[in-house]
Amino acid sequence: MLYLDKAWRHLQVLTAPLSAGAAARTAFRMFEGSVTMHDEGWEPWVRALSPSEVLAIAQDLDEVSDGEVRLRLPVSSHLDGDLEVDYAVGYLRRARTFARNLANEGRGMVYLIG
Template sequence: MGIRYYAYAFDGDVAKKALSDPMSFMSADPLADAWGLEPGVGTSYTTFGQSIPERDMLYLDKAWGHLQVLTAPLRAGMAARPAFRMFEGNVTMHDDGWEPWVRALAPSEVLAIAQDLDDVSDAEVRLRLPVSPYVDRDLDVEYAVGYLRRARVFARNLADEGRGMVYLIG
């Protein structure tokens, strides 16, 4: 199924708890939340729409890797964009699969991220994404831009409401 990205919002008044225990703000079944499945059920019908309001959850599917590349430092020794904090991280691989990457971002961090995402142009995606002979470039860029736009809206809404977020790559 692959490694995917899920983010959940939290209110500013619980930021201290979220920062100290991010997993307590994660769903037990984020894929079910993202795809409209019944949580914990092995086989069920899906709506292929989020069961959690978009105000409270961001699902980036596998586009997180593209957004990570887009916001990462251009070269070694250079600083990453502030938005990189929202996409940074990789799973830890081991013999039995992987352990997810989990991070909480305080409302102040989300504000800086939202401001930075507003400055990332859709055209920048085409410039920064690596070229692969195995992928249709136009479809790949379109895929990344669509999720970039979702991330922009999510971060902007959180910033406007003084909320933070917890995200999981896994």
């Protein structure tokens, strides 16, 4: 199991499209989504990813460098100004290892936000 805690949003921003109309990184499929808030609480986001999707995500995560995190996240308008890049880098490494292990075993995954 991979628990991303609050780093989920950091990794989502890192892999999301750079601008409106641009394509997201393949790895965005692992972090895409958000909870739906309503008067009685929230509805979680749940997604299943096939083994072939996990393989593509793992390959893409292998291409995201720690340096890219340091360059991209601090200028994001979607995150707090006091963003800790080292926190995001640590979780990126965990996500990379998790996805690579699943891909090596030919497995898919289910993830939940919320």
